[in-house]
Amino acid sequence: MNPLLTLRVGDVGVGTALPTTTVHLTRADLIRYAGASGDLNPIHWSDRFAAAIQMPGVVAHGMLTMALAVKTVTDWVGDPGVLVSCTTRFTRPVVVDELDGADITFTPTVTAVEGTRWTISVEAVCDGVKVLGGTRIEVDCG
């Protein structure tokens, strides 16, 4: 029995909904993530650079959005060590307004169960648009 797990394995089945969360991102969050990750691409902090390459504005790191999607699962299981794999597509940019920031809502659902191995799909929506596609996170709680 994994002491870090915060849920009972038997309680999980296809269709189990994990808690939905909304994360408010600001420019400061992007700068913090840029420093932490080492991704200093100016698309994540410079409006003028973003405009020059025809982007609607400064956008969040796709990897940050993905990491927040993964966090909805690790918060739920308790132990990030049970993660087996994760895949996603960056379908739309998350534009982070200089003053208003951006809100991303994550809706994770269990979509497959094979013993202690589960697949969780996570929907990520910002401004009514899906910003991640086909996000699948596989965990093994055995």
Add this chain to the structure above:
Amino acid sequence: MPISAEHVGRRYPATDPYVVSQAKVVEFARALRDGNEVYRGKRPVAPPTFAIVVAGQAWDQMFHDPELGLALERVVHADQGFSWQRPLRVGDEVTATLTIEKVRTRGSADFIGSLVEVSTTDGEPVCEVRATFVHSHPAPEEDVR
């Protein structure tokens, strides 16, 4: 010469050894507002996507490879995958090794599939990081100028 299918299989030298520190793990977890105690406890591990701190150094090798002729401002990160053998732990000394797995040119864009293998300097595999980057070609009017 621009990037083409001929570059499939190109493998870069392993990045310099990187030691996972408690301070960097906490900094990364803070950037995700992740208060999970396992990142700070007695035997701390790193958040799952921390591997890109190391993988990013391998991506830079490819982005700056003069033979591929990539222009970073025209590169978009299209998809991303991780598969973990185990979590990275504080104290691990790791390197990242990139292989170009796929190159397809469709219209005015190159689709570049890359695999970065993160392993300890003792040779233990820790994580595989797969990414597709889309490199769009400059618009024709830019060529003329």
